[in-house]
Amino acid sequence: MSDQRPYATLLAKGEDRRQRILAVAQRLLTSNGWRNTTLGQIAGEAGVSPAGLLHHFESKEQLLHAVLEARDAYDNAHRDTSGDLVEQIRHAAERFEQVPQLVGMFIVLLVENLDPAAPLRDRLLHRYQSATEIIADGIRRGQREGRYRDDVDPVIKARGIVAFLYGMETTWLLDPSVPVTEVFTDYTQSLALQLAVPETVR
Template identity: 70%
Template sequence: MPDQRPYATLLAKGEERRQLILTVAQRLLTRNGWRAITLGQIAREAGVSTAGLLHHFESKEQLLHAVLDARDASDDAYRQLPGDLLAKIESRAERFHRAPELVSMFAVLLIENLDPDAPLHDRFFTRYRTSVDTVAEFIRREQRSGRYRTDLDPAVKAVEIVAFLHGMETSWLLDPSIPLTEVFREYAGSLARQFAPPGDTP
């Protein structure tokens, strides 16, 4: 039976190089935005040729999507952690500290792709709508169970919550000294008080 180890080693090295390119792209995108960087710059920083980069990513747009795929995977893993909506919001600060480069990159690319003609606009818009719909559905579920008051509009509240999360990302980029843990804890507490049915004290 042929020895598979050389092939496996080659695959491992290829994946390692691909991850290095993604890491470098994240850093440069955060620093310069997507308009100001080229595939050649990313390749040089990663220590590979442009042809080597194109072996893993066929275009700049494909690389941008791959970088966002990594961010979305991290975000989805966070959403699947145990705990209700308020607990997740309160623990959001941990995500900032755990993956600051992903938070920074996402905020920069989001601002750059507000124009409907920007290459990543549709992806960001879809992700935003999904986030709002997910939060709104959670609120509706808690309202049906009697845990949340029913005179609040879930769709409006969901927009507020998502806006707060995006706003905190931008604020933190401007001022990394913000006491994230305390801010998120206070906001989660204020939501708990707003959501509490009449007569309940959270």
């Protein structure tokens, strides 16, 4: 047991250092973008040596993927694919308060990687496509259950919803004073009316 404790302590310290590097990277990427952020800057602000940073992340590209994985992990942990889609979208406003660093970092990386040759473009395109399909599936589920109208095209509506989500993150990054909760509440109330089956059909 005594031999395991030092090893466990080292693992804990290593994980703490890794999380500190990620937190600094998220902040610097939000303010500077990936082109103007160096591994040396991240290492210095995280209080580790360049070699120490490379022990956890072998390259800048690997670190960029890691910060996106942190955003994906948050979204996956807070996603309820069996619940009401409109409520899920309304609760997405909580992300701005709970993990603002992930919101800012994600949208900056998204804008910076629109070029087909950019390092994260394929990953971000796949993420957009996956998000669209997840939302479209939620609409289809509501249609099967008779809660959503059948004449709504799930994919087209899903693309509009994703555009709203990405647009709100961009707007908030530009102006953090935007009342995010109120905007999401208003949008989802309108969305619920658009999806609802007319009373005369019920």
